[in-house]
Amino acid sequence: ANNTVKTAASSQTQGHNPRRGVGTAAMNRAILDHLHFTMARLPALASRNDWYMALSHAVRDRMLDDWLASLHHFRNKELKVVSYLSAEFLLGPHLGNNLINTGMWDAARDAVESLGLTLEDLLRQEEEPGLGNGGLGRLAACYLDSLATLRIPSIGYGIRYEFGIFDQLIRDGWQVETADKWLKFGNPWEICRSEIAYEVKMGGHTEYHHDADGRLAIAWLPVKVIKGVAYDTPIAGYRSRITGLLRLWKSEAVESFNFQAFNAGEYYHAVDEKVVSESITKVLYPNDEPGVGKLLRLAQQYFFVSCSLQDMIRVHLLRSPRLEEFDQTFAVQMNDTHPSLAVAELMRLLVDEHGLGWDAAWKVTRSTMAYTNHTLLPEALEKWPLQLFANLLPRHLEIVYEINRRFLDEVSQAYPGDQARLARMSLIEETGGKFVRMANLASVGSHAINGVAHLHTELLKETVLADFYQMTPGKFCNVTNGVTPRRWVLLSNPGLARLISESIGEEWVTAPEKLRKLERFASDPSFLSAWRWVKDANKRALAATILERTGVTVDPESLFDIQVKRIHEYKRQHLNLLHILTLYHRIKRDPGAQIPPRTFIFGGKAAPGYFMAKLIIKLINSVAEVVNTDPEVAGRLKVVFFPDFNVTNGQLIYPAADLSEQISTSGKEASGTGNMKFSLNGALTIGTLDGANVEIREEVGEENFFLFGLNATEVQALKKSGYHPGRFYEEDGELREAIDAVRSGLFSHGDAGLFQPLVDHLLYDDEYLALADYRSYLECQERVSTAFRQRELWSVKSVLNVARMGKFSSDRSIREYCEKIWKVPIRPPFPH
Ligand code: 475
Numbered sequence: 156a157n158n159t160v161k162t163a164a165s166s167q168t169q170g171h172n173p174r175r176g177v178g179t180a181a182m183n184r185a186i187l188d189h190l191h192f193t194m195a196r197l198p199a200l201a202s203r204n205d206w207y208m209a210l211s212h213a214v215r216d217r218m219l220d221d222w223l224a225s226l227h228h229f230r231n232k233e234l235k236v237v238s239y240l241s242a243e244f245l246l247g248p249h250l251g252n253n254l255i256n257t258g259m260w261d262a263a264r265d266a267v268e269s270l271g272l273t274l275e276d277l278l279r280q281e282e283e284p285g286l287g288n289g290g291l292g293r294l295a296a297c298y299l300d301s302l303a304t305l306r307i308p309s310i311g312y313g314i315r316y317e318f319g320i321f322d323q324l325i326r327d328g329w330q331v332e333t334a335d336k337w338l339k340f341g342n343p344w345e346i347c348r349s350e351i352a353y354e355v356k357m358g359g360h361t362e363y364h365h366d367a368d369g370r371l372a373i374a375w376l377p378v379k380v381i382k383g384v385a386y387d388t389p390i391a392g393y394r395s396r397i398t399g400l401l402r403l404w405k406s407e408a409v410e411s412f413n414f415q416a417f418n419a420g421e422y423y424h425a426v427d428e429k430v431v432s433e434s435i436t437k438v439l440y441p442n443d444e445p446g447v448g449k450l451l452r453l454a455q456q457y458f459f460v461s462c463s464l465q466d467m468i469r470v471h472l473l474r475s476p477r478l479e480e481f482d483q484t485f486a487v488q489m490n491d492t493h494p495s496l497a498v499a500e501l502m503r504l505l506v507d508e509h510g511l512g513w514d515a516a517w518k519v520t521r522s523t524m525a526y527t528n529h530t531l532l533p534e535a536l537e538k539w540p541l542q543l544f545a546n547l548l549p550r551h552l553e554i555v556y557e558i559n560r561r562f563l564d565e566v567s568q569a570y571p572g573d574q575a576r577l578a579r580m581s582l583i584e585e586t587g588g589k590f591v592r593m594a595n596l597a598s599v600g601s602h603a604i605n606g607v608a609h610l611h612t613e614l615l616k617e618t619v620l621a622d623f624y625q626m627t628p629g630k631f632c633n634v635t636n637g638v639t640p641r642r643w644v645l646l647s648n649p650g651l652a653r654l655i656s657e658s659i660g661e662e663w664v665t666a667p668e669k670l671r672k673l674e675r676f677a678s679d680p681s682f683l684s685a686w687r688w689v690k691d692a693n694k695r696a697l698a699a700t701i702l703e704r705t706g707v708t709v710d711p712e713s714l715f716d717i718q719v720k721r722i723h724e725y726k727r728q729h730l731n732l733l734h735i736l737t738l739y740h741r742i743k744r745d746p747g748a749q750i751p752p753r754t755f756i757f758g759g760k761a762a763p764g765y766f767m768a769k770l771i772i773k774l775i776n777s778v779a780e781v782v783n784t785d786p787e788v789a790g791r792l793k794v795v796f797f798p799d800f801n802v803t804n805g806q807l808i809y810p811a812a813d814l815s816e817q818i819s820t821s822g823k824e825a826s827g828t829g830n831m832k833f834s835l836n837g838a839l840t841i842g843t844l845d846g847a848n849v850e851i852r853e854e855v856g857e858e859n860f861f862l863f864g865l866n867a868t869e870v871q872a873l874k875k876s877g878y879h880p881g882r883f884y885e886e887d888g889e890l891r892e893a894i895d896a897v898r899s900g901l902f903s904h905g906d907a908g909l910f911q912p913l914v915d916h917l918l919y920d921d922e923y924l925a926l927a928d929y930r931s932y933l934e935c936q937e938r939v940s941t942a943f944r945q946r947e948l949w950s951v952k953s954v955l956n957v958a959r960m961g962k963f964s965s966d967r968s969i970r971e972y973c974e975k976i977w978k979v980p981i982r983p984p985f986p987h
Contacts, residue, residue: 175216175217175219175220177217177257177258177259177262178262179261179262179265179266179269180266181262182213182259182262182263182265182266183266183269183270185212185213185216185217186206186209186210186213186266186267186270187209187270188213189208189209189210189212189213190205190206190209193208193209193212194208194209198270203272203276203277203280204280204340206267206270206272206277206280207250207277207280207281208340208341208343210250210263210266210267210277211249211250211281211343211344212343213263214250214253214254214257214259214263215253215343215344215389217257217259218253218257218389218391218398219389221391221396221397221398222389222398222400224396225308225397225398225399225400226400228308229308229310229470229473230470230473230474231308232474232475234308235308235483235484235485235486235977235978235979236308236309236310236470236484236485236486237302237307237308237309237310237485237486237488237972237973237977237979238309238310238312238463238467238485238486238487238488239295239298239299239302239309239310239311239312239488239490240312240313240459240460240463240487240488240489240490240494240497241291241292241295241311241312241313241490241491241493241494242313242314242455242456242459242490242491242493242494243286243287243288243291243292243295243313243439243490243493244284244286244287244292244295244296244299244311244313244401244403245285245286245287245288245289245292245293245295245296245320245802246283246284246286246296246388246401246802247283247284247293247296247642247801247802247803247805247806248278248281248283248802248803249281249284249344249388250277250278250281251278251646252300252391252641252642252646253391255393255641255642255645255646256300256303256304256391256392256393256394256641257391257394258394260274282336282337282339282340283337283801283802283803284319284337284342285319285320285335285337285439285801285802286313286314286315286316286319286320286403286439287319287320287439288320288439288441288442288721289442289720289721289760290529290720290721290826290827290828290829291490291491291529293802293828294490294607294636294828294965295311295313295490297637297638297639297642297828297965298311298965298968298969299311299390299399299401300390300392300393300639300641300642300965301637301639301964301965301966301968301969302390302392302399302969303390303391303392303393303395303397303398303399304392304393304395304397304639304641304665304966305392305395305966305969305970305973305981305982306392306395306397306982307969307973307979307981307982309399309400310399310400310401310402311390311399311400311401311402312402312403312404312459312462312463312466313401313402313403313404313459314403314404314436314439314455314458314459315345315386315403315404315405315436316436316437316438316439317338317405317436317437317438318334318335318336318337318437318438318439319335319337319439320335320439320441320760320801321333321334321335321441321760321763322334322335322799323760323798323799323800324798324799325772325776325796325798328772328773328776328777328780329769329772329773329776330760330761330769330772330773332763344388344389345386345387345388345403346386346387346388347384347385347386348384348385348386348387349384351384351385351466352382352383352384352385352407353382353383353461353462353465353466354380354381354382354383354409355380355381355382355383355406355457355458355461355462356375356377356379356380357377357378357379357380357381357454357457357547357548358377358378358379358546358547358549359375359376359377359378359379359549360375360376360549361373361374361375361376361549361550361553362374362376373507373550375507375549375550379431379432380409381406381407381408381409381432381435381458382406382407382408382409382432383404383405383406383407383458383459383461383462384404384405384406384407385402385403385404385462385466386402386403386404386405387400387401387402387403388400388401388403389401393641393664393665394665402463402466404436404458404459404462404463405436406432406433406434406435406436406458407429407432407433408428408429408432408433409432434451435451435454435455435458436455436458440452440455441760441762441763441764442535442721442762443535443721443723443761443762443765443768450543450546450547453539453543453544453547453548454547456493456494456496457496457500457547457548457551459494460494460496460497460500461500463494463497464497464500464501464504465504467481467484467485467487468481468504468509470484470485471484471485478505478509478511478519479511479515479518479519480519481505481519481523482519482522482523485523486523486525486976486977486978486979487523487524487525488525488526488527488972488976488977489524489525489526489527489597489601490527490529491527491528491529491530491537492526492528492536492537492593492594492596492597493537495526495537495593495594495596495597495600496548496551496593496596497524497600498520498524498558498596498597498599498600498601499548499551499554499555499558499596499600500551501516501520501523501524502516502517502520502554502558503550503551503554505519505520506554507550513557517558517561520600521600521601521602522602524597524600524601524602525601525602525603525604525605525976525977526597526598526600526601526603526604526605527604527605527606527607527634528594528604528605528606528607528611528615528619528620528825529607529825529826530825531611531614531615531618531619531822531823531825532725532823533619536592536593536594536619537592537593537594538584538590538591538592538593539590539591539593540588540589540590541583541588541589541590541591542589544591552591555582555583555591555596556583558582558596558599558600559581559582559583562580562582562599563577563580563581565626566580566626569626576622579622580595580622580623580626581595582595582596582599594619594620595623598620598623598630599623601630602630603630603631603632603975603976604620604623604630604631604632605631605632605633605634605975605976606633606634606825607633607634607635607636607825607826607846607847608633608635608636608825608826608827608846608847608849608850609633609635609849609850610822610844610845610846610849610867611633611825611826611846612631612632612633613633614822614867615631616628616631632975632976634968634971634972634975634976635826635847635850635962635963635968635971636826636827636828636831636847636963636965636968637828637831637962637963637964637965637966637967637968637969638828638831638832638835638963638964638965639964639965639966640663640664640667640835640964641664642806643806643809643831643832643835643836644664644835644836645664646806647805647806647807647809647810647836648689648693648809648810648836650689650692650693650810651689651690651693651810651836651837651957652664654682654685654686654689655670655673655957658672658673658676658682659672659673659676663961665966666961667960667961667962667964667966667967668961668962669961670957670958670959670960670961671958671959671961672958673954673957673958674954674955674958674959676954677951677954677955677958678951680947682954683947683950683951683954686837686950686953686954687946687950689837690810690811690813690837690953691711693810693811694711694715694811694813695711696807696811697715697756697807697808697811698710698711700807701756701795701797704797704798705795705796705797705798707779707783707793707795708793709754709793709795710752710754710790710793712752713751713752713753713754713793714751714752714753714754714813714814714939714940714943715754715756715811715812715813715814716753716754716755716756716812716813716814716816716939717755717756717757717758717808717811717812717814717815717816717833717838718731718755718756718757718758718759718816718818719756719757719758719759719797719800719805719808719809719829720759720800720827720829721759721760721761721762722759722760722761722765722768722769722771722772723765723768724767724768724771724916724922724923725819725820725823725824725923726818726819726824727818727819727820727923727925727928728757728759728771728775729771729774729913729917729925730818730925730928730929730932731755731757731816731818732771732774732775732778733890733893733894733925733929733932734932734933734936735755735778735782735792735794736778736892736893736896736897737889737890737892737893737933738750738753738792739778739781739782739785739788739792740889740892740893740896742787742788742791742792743787746787750791750792750940751791751940751943751944752790752791752792753791753792753793753940754793754794754795755792755793755794755795756795756797756808757775757794757795757796757797758796758797758798758799758800758804758808759800760799760800766912767912767913767916770910770912770913771913772796773909773910774897774902774910774913775794775796776796777902777903777910778794778902779793779794779795779796780902781901781902782794805829805832809829809832809833809836809838810836810837812833812836812838813838813839813943813949814838814839814840814841814861814939814943815829815830815833815834815838815839815840815841815842816841816842817829817830817833817840817841817842817843817845817846817848818841818842818843818863818864818928818932819843819845819846819923820843820845820865820870820923820924820925820928821843821844821845821864821865821866821867821869821870822845822867822870822871823845823923824845824846824848825846826846826847827845827846827847827848828847830842830846830847830848830851831847831851831960831963834851834855834956834957834960834963835956835957835960835963836957837953837954837956837957838953838956839859839860839861839939839942839949839952839953839956840852840860840861840956841861841863841932841935841936841939842860842861842862842863843862843863843864843865843866843928844862844864844866844867845867847963850962850963851960851963854959854960854962854963855955855956855959855960856955856959858952859952859955859956859959861935861936861938861939861942862935863928863931863932863934863935864928864931864932865924865927865928865931870924873924873927878921878924878927880917880918880919880920880921880924880925880926880927881918881919883926883927883929883930884918884926887929887930889933890926890929890930894914894917894918897910897913897914898910898911898914
């Protein structure tokens, strides 16, 4: 930068990167040094958290050489930088992952043990940064891992929420939310860059005047200016010597603006202002919240998008003064529509602040931006009430209108006289209140639009974005999601990772297609028994934690049947419940019934304002209470709600599953990524033809996947012909019995009213066709039970699942983004 101070040292730093000592002795020394100099603690008085902090600082130190070298890429004109804009990054704990990716695990473990501690204990100390709701945020985190592993210069841009996703407690069977205070004990992984800060304007109005040269100049006179400060977190690639950058923005008051009238009377007013400014990045919004249009959420979106684009422009100007070439410096990916204000903001920065003409600015904006869609649920498509948008972003509304005017001209040229199409494609919705449609803004402003699984992309083209597809089919492509095998196998399932590596070598970690080599071990009895041993150990570990957290004893020999994901009607946790209720009734009817023991494990958070989802949690817990304590069940069925499902808990849960529940209504789950984590850890899937399930089944083979239910076409047809859930209820005795039991108060201490809303919803609406798929699901579950009786065969299927899951590595997804969308060359792997 211009303000770099030249010193004797600065001329000799480039290219020369001595790695700090990574042996056990050096680590031991570094931990003690940090305990002393960073934590200011004597070893005898240090808490476990002090040791965790000292170790983490020692590890971070050792990541800095690679990181500083990687930051240099941003200035290299030859390298395009991927900028991943996301309102959420659900990272999960850093320490273990960084130890794995940098190869420092053994040294750290030995150093910690030489100090009389265990690495396991220190790992447990970390509060995970839960800066996301679920799939979308976790996907962003997997992509950062892959970008760094593939040595692609990248920056993840987002929001440094002070409170991430709430912690979930279960009280009397109900979900209770508590604040996630992840920063309470400090965050050793981030570095505050006070000097990297930008001002963000909000509110007010615009004025037009002619400048000295007679040109029209536009001034936005805001009522408020907020400062965004960068907090950087290094993201280690797997043995790649490249460290990616996650840059999160924290909002602060602008001193000059707020404190300009600094006198006694204004002081408290100024402090008030500071509180308001800092509130922008206070809290992560839960998804699935009914009642759109929270001003603070729009402010968050604009805030992080503006800081990020200003930062990118600064970086670009270090390379070249020509902003027309911005698209050669950055490829910007918008993770859903949450960052789609970037289209209007980049136009504003280029036109208003940097003097580009509209056409030049539009050309470079479009060729820079790309948009990923993550949902087909029409109610989840973001739109902002026009008045609210106008109040916060008056200049952006003008820009949106201008984009829209020009765009609708193109539409009417392409489709003369098609008024209905114009109304549908407009960036402004005008039927029943006015709104700005963010998916339309993102689509118009991007050169590429992608869905996250093959089926999802096809449905996108046919439904929510059909008009855009018809007009510009070439913009559309599919990139099926993936997950990182580093966190989701190496770190979370070390036993399985070791067995795999001992059998086929270690290449699978970065070349998962090599997992295919496991296929020939599927007929080796001693390998299969080692495989089973690993799974059983994982099940015992989960059983111990379940006992500790819920007081429920579960049998590690039983089939672990697991559904963990956000609670939502379209994901159909209640369909899973109907199966449990049916098994329960079969046992009650015939206490000697041959039912192979099963443990049903649920986990997931409900949006705090989503009543039906919360009622489903209550019902799971209520059924658990009755079933788990009924002596006639005799331990054959256990139901567990594992509280506070998050990344940390996921790392324990996925490796312990026998059966993965992926039972959404076909056509509703965009992709799913939990489905991939389960199968990669040797679970078999019971699922519908939805999202990435379709592709998982194709890969692992239909004989190794339990398929049931209507497909997306049949779902559409049934809905069109008029769906009457009541008929399924009338015609299926077992279904009736299950629903009647819920209705009777059997699970609510006789309170027949408690679950009435859920029952009514199923009988009279059942938007997600749980009753239509019930019988097919039950029959399929019987095939599961039969298969599980033949343990050897089950293990073969389990091995084949893992062997054939290579496609679902996020490395493959990132390579596809590079090729199809970002036009970033794939660099050869780092030789190690
Ligand atoms: C899909 N979150 C999964 C996953 O592509 C898919 C929505 C609004 C506000 C905040 N967060 C959201 C999502 O929409 C989300 O997580 N979507 C999920 O994205 C990754 O695998 O099918 O439901």
